[in-house]
Amino acid sequence: MKVSFPRMGNSYLAFRWLMDALNIECIVPPEPNYQTLDLGVRYSPEFACIPFKVLMGTYFQVAEQGADVIITSGGCGPCRAGYYWVMHQRLLQENGYKTRVIGFEEPQNNYLDFFHKLNFIRKIGGVSIPHFWRSLKTGWQKVIALDDLEILSFQTRPYEVKRGDTGRALQEALDLLDQANDLNQVEKARRAGLQLLRDVPRDETRNPLKIGIIGEIYVLLEPAINHNMQKMLGEMGVIAERSIYLSSYARENILTEGEQDVRAAARPYLNEPCIGGHGTNSIGETVLYAKHGYDGVIQLAPFSCIPEIVARSILPRVSAEHDIPVLTFFLDEQTSKAGVETRLEAFIDLMDRRRAVRQGGRGADLLKLPTHRDLPPLVPELVVAAKT
Numbered sequence: 001m002k003v004s005f006p007r008m009g010n011s012y013l014a015f016r017w018l019m020d021a022l023n024i025e026c027i028v029p030p031e032p033n034y035q036t037l038d039l040g041v042r043y044s045p046e047f048a049c050i051p052f053k054v055l056m057g058t059y060f061q062v063a064e065q066g067a068d069v070i071i072t073s074g075g076c077g078p079c080r081a082g083y084y085w086v087m088h089q090r091l092l093q094e095n096g097y098k099t100r101v102i103g104f105e106e107p108q109n110n111y112l113d114f115f116h117k118l119n120f121i122r123k124i125g126g127v128s129i130p131h132f133w134r135s136l137k138t139g140w141q142k143v144i145a146l147d148d149l150e151i152l153s154f155q156t157r158p159y160e161v162k163r164g165d166t167g168r169a170l171q172e173a174l175d176l177l178d179q180a181n182d183l184n185q186v187e188k189a190r191r192a193g194l195q196l197l198r199d200v201p202r203d204e205t206r207n208p209l210k211i212g213i214i215g216e217i218y219v220l221l222e223p224a225i226n227h228n229m230q231k232m233l234g235e236m237g238v239i240a241e242r243s244i245y246l247s248s249y250a251r252e253n254i255l256t257e258g259e260q261d262v263r264a265a266a267r268p269y270l271n272e273p274c275i276g277g278h279g280t281n282s283i284g285e286t287v288l289y290a291k292h293g294y295d296g297v298i299q300l301a302p303f304s305c306i307p308e309i310v311a312r313s314i315l316p317r318v319s320a321e322h323d324i325p326v327l328t329f330f331l332d333e334q335t336s337k338a339g340v341e342t343r344l345e346a347f348i349d350l351m352d353r354r355r356a357v358r359q360g361g362r363g364a365d366l367l368k369l370p371t372h373r374d375l376p377p378l379v380p381e382l383v384v385a386a387k388t
């Protein structure tokens with residue numbers, strides 16, 4: 001039986017390893033491309049959000065390659081994500097594919113269902129229960145290590161002396177991690193990979209801008225959908241911190257009732273623990289980024305994503321009260337890389353000027369403004385600009 005899964009950034013390396021370890025034939029989903037989008041858009045309802053369409057396209061591609069089972073995640077609460085794997089299953093069937101989609105819901109919603117599905121996967125490979133748990137544990141550590149490497153690469157790129165050094169070091173680190181086959185080896189590869197990134201020659205005289213990226217999980221995690229925004233910002237000399245990584249998301253939302261600090265920060269603006277997706281988080285994380293001295297925040301929202309639309313309507317107030325600019329990108333199949341790049345450049349120029357004004361630098365001289373507090377709020381204008 002051939003098994004596949006959704007592709008989200010580099011996490012496919014850990015899932016591919018896990019399938020091999022479980023003795024399961026794996027079909028690695030291709031990186032989302034024009035064909036993926038074309039398939040997804042053709043067979044999805046028009047109003048569906050971009051994650052639904054991209055995943056639909058991916059599932060058609062892996063089904064065409066012979067996938068019998070697709071393992072994915074479900075969802076609960078007001079967001080329609082909870083229906084998505086069921087809809088994907090139906091659309092595959094309607095188009096003649098027998099591929100079965102298995103959606104994992106949060107275990108605390110139904111432990112029995114969760115472990116029943118895990119056991120189904122174990123039986124596909126025919127491995128013992130101890131071997132299964134050992135492999136899961138190693139796969140999980142790989143996910144954590146992948147995130148650690150990515151985080152350091154985003155912190156390193158804005159300082160790199162030679163363009164591309166960080167990317168090359170990261171690729172080498174990922175290759176090392178890909179070779180690791182047990183917990184010990186994963187830890188060794190993680191450390192060696194981090195060292196490779198630390199060895200990248202840096203120009204420490206730089207003082208890069210810091211941006212927090214918030215929004216819906218899929219568009220945050222899959223670079224092909226957000227046009228590799230984090231890397232793009234790094235190449236522009238900006239430290240871009242992302243609010244969600246797969247390991248932190250799993251730890252804080254699936255394994256625990258976490259993210260209490262984010263929800264507490266959001267409460268004055270939205271007193272609802274969950275409006276679906278990551279809407280509440282987007283508000284709380286903006287507050288926290290402002291408190292941690294970030295220069296700006298970028299919200300990535302799939303077009304027609306209700307939770308992010310709700311967050312977007314509240315963010316101008318958050319940004320005005322916490323004095324932090326926010327730029328919203330609504331992403332869909334029409335979004336082009338050139339458009340994203342141009343708006344990022346404009347946003348960076350504005351933040352740069354803002355910082356100069358704050359520090360009494362060039363901007364202050366030009367504008368003849370005594371302090372940044374005398375400036376009109378930048379955010380409402382930026383958000384309007386982002387919409388047009």
Ligand code: SF4
Pocket residue numbers: 049050051052079080081216276277278302304305306307308
């Ligand atoms: S959070 Fe938004 S983008 Fe994600 S599934 Fe829900 S509606 Fe779609």
